[in-house]
Amino acid sequence: MSRLLNGLGVSAGSAAGPSARLGTPPRLPDLEPAVADARAEADRAVAALDAVAEFLRGRAAAASGQAAEILAAEAMMAGDPALAGQVRGLAGAGRPAAWAVSEALAGYRAMLTAAGGYLAERAADLDDIADRAVALLLGEPMPGVPAPGHPFVLLAAELAPADTATLDPAAVLAIVTERGGPTSHTAILAKTLGIPAVVACPGATAVADGTMVAVDGSAGTVIVEPTAAQVEQAARREAARVTRLAAARGPGRTSDGHPVTLLANVGGPGDVPAAIAAGAEGIGLLRTEFLFLDRRDEPSGGEQRASYAEILAGMAGRKVVVRTLDAGADKPLAFASQQAEPNPALGIRGLRLDGLHPALLDTQLEALALAAKDTGAEVWVMAPMVSTPAEAAAFSDRVRGHGLPVAGVMIEVPAAALRAGQIMSQVDFVSIGTNDLSQYTFAADRQAGPLAALLDPWQPALLELIAMTAAAGRAAGKPVGVCGEAASDPLLAVVLAGLGVTSLSMAAPSLAEVRAALAGHTLARCRAAAEAALAADTAVAARAAARAAAAG
Ligand code: PEP
Ligand code: MG
Numbered sequence: 121m122s123r124l125l126n127g128l129g130v131s132a133g134s135a136a137g138p139s140a141r142l143g144t145p146p147r148l149p150d151l152e153p154a155v156a157d158a159r160a161e162a163d164r165a166v167a168a169l170d171a172v173a174e175f176l177r178g179r180a181a182a183a184s185g186q187a188a189e190i191l192a193a194e195a196m197m198a199g200d201p202a203l204a205g206q207v208r209g210l211a212g213a214g215r216p217a218a219w220a221v222s223e224a225l226a227g228y229r230a231m232l233t234a235a236g237g238y239l240a241e242r243a244a245d246l247d248d249i250a251d252r253a254v255a256l257l258l259g260e261p262m263p264g265v266p267a268p269g270h271p272f273v274l275l276a277a278e279l280a281p282a283d284t285a286t287l288d289p290a291a292v293l294a295i296v297t298e299r300g301g302p303t304s305h306t307a308i309l310a311k312t313l314g315i316p317a318v319v320a321c322p323g324a325t326a327v328a329d330g331t332m333v334a335v336d337g338s339a340g341t342v343i344v345e346p347t348a349a350q351v352e353q354a355a356r357r358e359a360a361r362v363t364r365l366a367a368a369r370g371p372g373r374t375s376d377g378h379p380v381t382l383l384a385n386v387g388g389p390g391d392v393p394a395a396i397a398a399g400a401e402g403i404g405l406l407r408t409e410f411l412f413l414d415r416r417d418e419p420s421g422g423e424q425r426a427s428y429a430e431i432l433a434g435m436a437g438r439k440v441v442v443r444t445l446d447a448g449a450d451k452p453l454a455f456a457s458q459q460a461e462p463n464p465a466l467g468i469r470g471l472r473l474d475g476l477h478p479a480l481l482d483t484q485l486e487a488l489a490l491a492a493k494d495t496g497a498e499v500w501v502m503a504p505m506v507s508t509p510a511e512a513a514a515f516s517d518r519v520r521g522h523g524l525p526v527a528g529v530m531i532e533v534p535a536a537a538l539r540a541g542q543i544m545s546q547v548d549f550v551s552i553g554t555n556d557l558s559q560y561t562f563a564a565d566r567q568a569g570p571l572a573a574l575l576d577p578w579q580p581a582l583l584e585l586i587a588m589t590a591a592a593g594r595a596a597g598k599p600v601g602v603c604g605e606a607a608s609d610p611l612l613a614v615v616l617a618g619l620g621v622t623s624l625s626m627a628a629p630s631l632a633e634v635r636a637a638l639a640g641h642t643l644a645r646c647r648a649a650a651e652a653a654l655a656a657d658t659a660v661a662a663r664a665a666a667r668a669a670a671a672g
């Protein structure tokens with residue numbers, strides 16, 4: 121019997137296939153079983169560690185860059201002869217294999233943690249090795265992304281960045297999570313990879329592995345055990361979507377020619393080919409964190425210059441908006457660690473980190489200026505987490521001081537939207553980060569699934585702040601972009617154009633949907649949709665009112 125689960129569609133597209141759940145870490149049973157053959161038990165324990173080392177080596181070979189390095193280092197730890205010796209000793213003394221592995225790794229873990237610094241950070245790798253080896257020994261599924269050997273729909277409570285570092289987009293047909301909101305890591309990742317996704321979908325992890333599911337990432341629905349007709353319908357819907365998207369080409373514009381520049385969000389050099397292939401007119405948000413996170417030391421100016429130049433050269437002839445480092449809160453930096461903060465999202469993050477480590481920003485700006493010279497690219501630079509016109513002015517001075525001609529800021533804090541006019545007089549452009557602007561406007565953690573309704577980008581209060589910012593841009597004759605996830609919702613893109621937003625930046629796979637939506641409406645219709653959404657009382661009503669007004 122087919123049954124329906126409802127969630128929030130965050131990445132468009134339909135797909136059907138067998139489900140597989142993200143593995144959770146195993147737990148050793150309370151009762152330790154007796155061991156009959158200590159020697160055989162020791163062999164079993166060491167064989168499990170070898171199998172984990174082999175598995176990790178395979179993953180390292182399939183990954184690239186930092187992820188490959190981390191996985192290769194972890195594989196070496198798992199295969200370390202000293203660890204095998206310890207495990208053999210414990211098992212030989214009568215401990216069951218899973219307990220011997222767990223205890224030996226716990227010992228190493230305590231040593232690393234006591235050493236502090238970089239070594240302490242590697243403690244999580246030991247936990248991962250222990251979890252994997254213990255799962256093998258207990259006959260449980262390996263934690264992390266499953267590898268059933270065929271394409272599958274991934275079901276999880278929530279995905280963490282570590283779970284997805286080696287996720288193979290060719291194998292994952294769709295993603296469904298129980299938690300997460302429209303701006304969660306899962307949503308951003310799924311859009312980046314062009315995988316249909318539904319988040320905030322209760323009941324997803326109760327579906328047994330191997331069950332057929334049909335996911336609609338636009339409608340936010342998951343049919344468990346769909347009928348053949350329902351699977352066929354999903355395939356037809358997907359084919360129609362692909363055909364419709366292929367029909368819209370060229371730069372972003374409404375049907376009567378009003379331009380809305382369509383740009384790509386890029387998180388590293390690997391995203392550039394997809395941006396070009398999707399016809400992005402440039403990069404609207406280069407998240408530079410890829411160079412900094414997971415690093416023991418600050419990347420040198422030379423390394424940064426080469427990395428930025430690679431991206432700029434790849435986008436030759438197109439504008440690239442680079443965001444300076446947005447560390448802190450959910451993205452801590454090992455080499456610029458802050459004191460533990462009770463409220464990291466309200467603490468020293470983004471541009472605020474400059475107060476503690478001014479050299480970080482100067483090195484980055486200098487590397488960017490050199491990369492811009494190396495490539496002749498059109499580089500715009502903007503700062504994250506700006507709250508006041510004074511911060512905007514100071515940032516603009518720093519950018520220009522490094523010879524970079526175009527400086528802007530992100531509007532992510534309600535205070536900045538309220539004073540957009542004053543901020544606009546200090547900078548050349550602004551870009552609205554709706555993910556954080558939602559979080560701070562509604563005092564709702566952007567990762568919190570239960571608060572997904574507050575984080576809905578259709579919330580009229582959020583639209584009001586966007587409207588204010590766009591009006592300030594129009595008055596100043598300066599560009600106002602949107603680079604948060606809101607930009608990738610096709611109907612909302614129509615509303616944003618109607619509010620006066622001049623560019624929309626999103627993960628490359630979303631560009632075609634948004635281009636087609638803009639091309640299907642006149643500017644007057646976009647404005648009518650915007651007015652209707654602003655006049656609504658709730659996010660749900662705003663969406664419905666905009667849809668009706670856009671249809672005319
Ligand atoms: C945003 O906050 O909307 C944004 C684009 O920045 P990030 O998601 O990287 O915080
Ligand atoms: Mg942000």
